[in-house]
Amino acid sequence: MIIDGKKIAAELREELKKKIEELKSSYNSIPGLTVILVGEDAPSKIYVKNKEKFAKEVGMNSEVIRYPENVEEKVLLNKIIELNNDKKVSGILVQLPLPKHIDKRKVIETILPGKDVDGFHPMNVGNLSSGYDSSIPCTPLGCYLLLKKVEKNLSGKHAVMIGRSNLNGKPMTQLLLKENCTVTIAHSKTKDLKTECSRADIIIAAVGRPKLVKGDWIKKGAIVIDVGINKTDTGLVGDVDFDEVSKVAKAVTPVPGGVGPMTIACLLSNTVECFKKVNSK
Numbered sequence: 300m301i302i303d304g305k306k307i308a309a310e311l312r313e314e315l316k317k318k319i320e321e322l323k324s325s326y327n328s329i330p331g332l333t334v335i336l337v338g339e340d341a342p343s344k345i346y347v348k349n350k351e352k353f354a355k356e357v358g359m360n361s362e363v364i365r366y367p368e369n370v371e372e373k374v375l376l377n378k379i380i381e382l383n384n385d386k387k388v389s390g391i392l393v394q395l396p397l398p399k400h401i402d403k404r405k406v407i408e409t410i411l412p413g414k415d416v417d418g419f420h421p422m423n424v425g426n427l428s429s430g431y432d433s434s435i436p437c438t439p440l441g442c443y444l445l446l447k448k449v450e451k452n453l454s455g456k457h458a459v460m461i462g463r464s465n466l467n468g469k470p471m472t473q474l475l476l477k478e479n480c481t482v483t484i485a486h487s488k489t490k491d492l493k494t495e496c497s498r499a500d501i502i503i504a505a506v507g508r509p510k511l512v513k514g515d516w517i518k519k520g521a522i523v524i525d526v527g528i529n530k531t532d533t534g535l536v537g538d539v540d541f542d543e544v545s546k547v548a549k550a551v552t553p554v555p556g557g558v559g560p561m562t563i564a565c566l567l568s569n570t571v572e573c574f575k576k577v578n579s580k
């Protein structure tokens with residue numbers, strides 16, 4: 300089975316569209332997402348354009364604030380404080396990476412945790428790992444939703460998470476633990492990745508190495524979620540050797556068209572959740 304992330308993301312956006320219409324009639328206001336983009340990084344510009352497009356498509360307010368590469372850190376921090384206090388703004392996202400002269404940690408910690416739609420604020424990170432309500436980083440949340448589409452009950456499954464980044468690996472591990480999976484976290488110092496993977500019922504690969512995970516690493520019937528996006532001479536490929544793995548796995552996500560579309564849909568979902576929390580108080 301090929302997990303169609305594009306289709307599942309479109310369904311999620313359709314649900315969000317309906318939810319936003321309901322919220323509009325209940326509260327006479329709608330969720331708003333503000334994205335801050337610093338500089339001219341080409342992939343970031345594409346991501347931001349797509350975020351804006353889909354936010355508008357589901358019917359939320361969407362604003363992009365652009366700064367030049369050399370913007371002073373304090374200008375950015377002051378803008379975030381202004382947005383924190385703006386009732387029309389439900390979610391704030393600062394597109395990463397940031398230029399070197401700007402302290403990423405300071406920027407993330409300035410965003411109000413209740414508006415942190417990326418789920419990167421230490422308060423949200425702590426809440427997620429403590430099992431409390433929190434914003435969940437969009438890509439792991441997307442992987443989680445795809446997994447649940449294939450298998451409702453993940454309890455007792457052995458999951459191998461390849462990669463331990465704050466963006467993907469660590470939050471994904473928390474989501475798997477919450478579902479009562481037994482989780483192995485692999486990284487660049489892991490001794491025998493093939494053997495670790497061969498024991499897994501679920502493999503999530505968030506590495507950034509083209510086609511690292513091979514068909515003979517996979518237990519028959521395993522579910523494989525590929526987060527990787529790697530540019531190669533033959534086009535975009537994931538961290539999983541799709542042609543090989545799809546012959547052995549029960550289900551696998553393609554690249555492109557798997558996790559990628561879910562990331563933006565989950566960003567919109569997080570924005571709606573932030574709006575609901577503020578308005579239901």
Ligand code: NAP
Pocket residue numbers: 438461462463464465466467468485486487488489492505506507508526527528529558559560562
């Ligand atoms: P990252 O911060 O570079 O982390 C990569 C992780 O992989 C690290 O934990 C690293 O281990 C581990 N690693 C590197 N080489 C390895 C190897 N040979 N064997 C096992 N583990 C290895 O990357 P990231 O930000 O998590 O992103 C990972 C991939 O996902 C990238 O391709 C990125 O483009 C993609 N991505 C996709 C989406 C999406 O929407 N689909 C969103 C975000 C990222 P150490 O910790 O030991 O260094």
